Amino acid sequence: MSQSSTRTVDVRGPRAAAWVTSAVLAVVLLTASGWLAAAQAAVFAVGAAAGLRYAPYAVLYRTLLAPRLGPVREREPEAPVRFAQLVGFVFAAVGAAGYLLGAPVLGAVATGLALVAALLNAATGFCLGCELYLTVRRVVPARTA
């Protein structure tokens, strides 16, 4: 963890990934596809659990987009982005469960909330999950300390 907390990524990577995520979530809403929502949840899970080096959209960015762009001008720490993947995973997983278990309205609302967070991140760089992390920690008792 000490190593991953200091690891950095090209800031353009997560933004590009957020656009792809937004597009996928929009298609989920239009098609009401629980399996596509589940696939997006899996993408989030890989990013959160294994890190952005293995996150599917980050890999796409590095292999397809980054070589065509100029040199990296700004890097950011990986930890906040990885935490955001975890938040995204929770919403996408609830969305997928809603669609697949016969509660399409729940599926649509959860997917819609994930879309708001992804789109906000893509368009403005704002990370909703990161900023609300403290709000959650205030009410959830500390595991350590």
Added chain:
Amino acid sequence: MSGTGLAVLAAALVLTGAAAWWLRARDGAVRAPARQEEDGVRGPAAVLGDLGVRPGEADLTVVQFSTAFCGPCRTTRARLQHLQATRPGLAYVHVDAESHLDAVRELDVRRTPTLFYLDRGGAVLGRSSGAPRPEELTTLVDAHTGPRA
């Protein structure tokens, strides 16, 4: 094509636009502190004092609450450290919010970064949430610390 999905998609787009507009207006905007000293209730200055903040040592003391999962916190921190290097009247205190959750609750810090601005007399001039815009931060610091060295 899902009707519900289409409605939720439209709502999500509107909500994103509204949130982006709100954040743009609010991020880094300095507000009056929510609570001042009252009878029996500790004000923000007392809570910050417990964290080791000594406003008497500088014209302007900026206290920043951050978490590890906060990208803008690092940018804001670097900016303030840079300002501190060139303006002797500015003191900067960085607080890891997670290690001081009691203070976080008492001060009602909800987002990170949250900044508190104190004058030499220990009065809280204001607070702001979200990363301040660089030029606004510089203007605010310069207004309270006098000309730069």
